[in-house]
Amino acid sequence: xxxxxxxxxxxxxxxxxxxxxxxxxxxxxxxxxxxxxxxxxxxxxxxxxxxxxxxxxxxxxxxxxxxxxxxxxxxxxxxxxxxxxxxxxxxxxxxxxxxxxxxxxxxxxxxxx
Amino acid sequence: xxxxxxxxxxxxxxxxxxxxxxxxxxxxxxxxxxxxxxxxxxxxxxxxxxxxxxxxxxxxxxxxxxxxxxxxxxxxxxxxxxxxxxxxxxxxxxxxxxxxxxxxxxxxxxx
Numbered sequence: 001x002x003x004x005x006x007x008x009x010x011x012x013x014x015x016x017x018x019x020x021x022x023x024x025x026x027x028x029x030x031x032x033x034x035x036x037x038x039x040x041x042x043x044x045x046x047x048x049x050x051x052x053x054x055x056x057x058x059x060x061x062x063x064x065x066x067x068x069x070x071x072x073x074x075x076x077x078x079x080x081x082x083x084x085x086x087x088x089x090x091x092x093x094x095x096x097x098x099x100x101x102x103x104x105x106x107x108x109x110x111x112x113x
Numbered sequence: 114x115x116x117x118x119x120x121x122x123x124x125x126x127x128x129x130x131x132x133x134x135x136x137x138x139x140x141x142x143x144x145x146x147x148x149x150x151x152x153x154x155x156x157x158x159x160x161x162x163x164x165x166x167x168x169x170x171x172x173x174x175x176x177x178x179x180x181x182x183x184x185x186x187x188x189x190x191x192x193x194x195x196x197x198x199x200x201x202x203x204x205x206x207x208x209x210x211x212x213x214x215x216x217x218x219x220x221x222x223x224x
Contacts, residue, residue: 042216093157099144104158106155106156
């Protein structure tokens with residue numbers, strides 16, 4: 001069964017460092033998303049991406065964040081200068097079209113120290 | 114602004130019981146609603162998607178219902194098993210927007 005894959009599963013980084021989280025969405029999907037979940041809190045929307053551009057972003061997705069689809073398969077989330085409060089589980093998701101079933105990856109646990 | 118709540122926050126039942134998890138949302142103009150399962154420290158597994166035009170969806174021992182006008186959805190799990198132990202998340206999507214998640218219900222099924 002097709003699935004969304006994310007790498008790495010766990011990343012530890014020092015405050016102020018740049019991190020890139022990687023995702024391979026399901027191959028025939030056109031919409032891509034990043035969500036995050038701070039420990040013990042709700043899953044929160046960060047950004048959606050379609051046709052090589054951001055279609056929507058939340059207040060959390062400030063200038064420190066960027067997304068890219070560098071080739072036909074990968075979808076990345078970059079955090080330019082990490083802060084302690086960026087520590088969270090980051091989930092990538094994809095859907096065939098905008099309002100169909102979304103499939104989530106297993107997540108990348110980011111720990112900023 | 115859409116807000117999603119889930120009741121109860123936690124539930125512990127003996128194996129074999131049928132159970133109901135509840136999800137409420139404040140803005141009834143939704144496009145769809147999706148139920149997910151999350152195991153500790155893991156990703157989100159899609160269980161059921163209900164479009165706004167549907168009243169229920171079934172998959173195996175799971176049945177999800179949707180009452181848009183009252184802003185509610187329920188997830189019914191029949192004949193619960195220890196392997197069903199997980200956190201169950203409800204997520205609501207308004208048209209053209211992205212998912213708003215509830216806080217989840219943590220389910221423990223005791224052998």
